[in-house]
Amino acid sequence: MADYREAPLATRPKTLDPNEYFNLSPDYRRAEAERAALRAGLKRQYQLQLNNPHRKELIEDPALNRWVYARANPYNHFKATKKTSLLGALFGVAPLFILYYVFKTDRVRSFNWMCAGLWVC
């Protein structure tokens, strides 16, 4: 087993439960124990920061930073695939032409009606 030692009364995760051991390979058990140790280290860091009495700023979450950066910079990673080109044409190019056509025909028709005296205001 790795150096992970849990608190005396804590429950073990399922993959480290001794009752489940008998059908797991030793490699798998070692890998699971290392992952549990990493997770516990991260939790410890968070708890240290959370309970630090001298902390004034927010706890930095690198996953949040990555997500915000990804949401704010889509154009750097844009690739012109069939799907993105179709979406761009459907929402960015076609509506402009469709709306131009709709407005123009509507206005021309009402202008002709007004000239012919058919437009009742």
Place this chain on the structure above:
Amino acid sequence: MLKILIPTLFLLPTTWLTSSKWLWPTALTQSMLIALGSITWLNNTTDTGWTALNSYIGTDPLSTPLLVLSCWLLPLMLLASQNHLSSEPMNRQRMYITLLATLQLFLILAFGATEMIMFYVMFEATLIPTLLVITRWGNQTERLNAGTYFLFYTLAGSLPLLVALLMLQNNTGTLSLLIIPYAKPLLLMPFGSKIWWAACMIAFLVKMPLYGMHLWLPKAHVEAPVAGSMVLAAVLLKLGGYGMMRLMIVLDPLSKEMVYPFIVLALWGVIMTGSICLRQTDLKSLIAYSSVSHMGLVAGGILIQTPWGFTGALILMIAHGLASSALFCLANTNYERTHSRTMLLARGLQIALPLMTTWWFIASLANLALPPLPNLMGELMILTSLFNWSAWTLILTGIGTLITAAYSLYMFLMSQRGPLPQHMLALPPSYTREHLLMALHLIPLLLIILKPTLLWGWFAC
């Protein structure tokens, strides 16, 4: 006019000569007195409409609301910037106030100009203090990119305007705003006329911004410090609208055919940018895209050239200026506490800062055009005049209004309701300065409900 111009000009020696203890109170008092003095312009006494007129500058019912807005904004900008500048060396603080005061001076000269070339020069001149404020005092590394986009989009759009104005001067002999409504229309070859029309309008459409050319705005608004965001959202966008309203008179017979693509872009932009707002994670970016959305409606109202369209556009410009600037100030109060613009990080603030929630509530309601606020009045006038122009626009503007309500409420609920993040420790309570700032934004907005004819432009009489 000199009553306001000379004190604004002398704000510059004031900032450099006062001692550091009295710098901010002095600058605030002087700019507040200028703002209160500028309200006297709202009294349009002459029959012809042009008051305070001399050879170079004058005010008329169209420019007066915008002038009062830009004068009103300077003390608000100073109030908002006081906190984040307090840690900087004195010379830099004085430089910042100097930049804001010169920006104010150029804006007053731009809105008050009676000659189009003077308006053009002042229009370009306002770019420089804004660029300096964004690139030097912005908080993230993207501010250089933002400044570049801001400068070059506007410059590229306005260079054709210079050529078009010079052509107009050559043909009509004058560019005075009092005379060109009565001048002969410009006779060029058919395609040349269309190019000339586009050259006149593109500068203002980029500044407004119109949907296709709006990329500079989210970058500039987000990266600017709070005073930069305030002045950009409240006044600089309106320079574009004002210029369009002035020039439309000259462009008349051509406009019937040429406006269609731009109205289509403006209205489609209302829906598209509104939808983008619903997906934003960054609070300032949301407010910036909402500015594009509202300005799309204003552009639509101006381009159809009807009295109600112009009136609605002017009212919406003023109301949006106050509401959007208020929202940027609120976003800045969040930023100063958490140093992050991510909305997820500053949730549930109603529990922590309940009085600020009141201001968030009123500002969000103003943004979503709640009656009887002037935002609704402007939007309704533009909606009805667009409906008269073509009945199909109602679908677009209706969906746009719905999406506006959706993202304004989303912004309010995201920042105020919900669970407070558990690791949030150091949230200083709201300063009185911040409450005063929000009150000075929203109380004029509420007072306009009582006398909206002040903002109706030429059609109030």
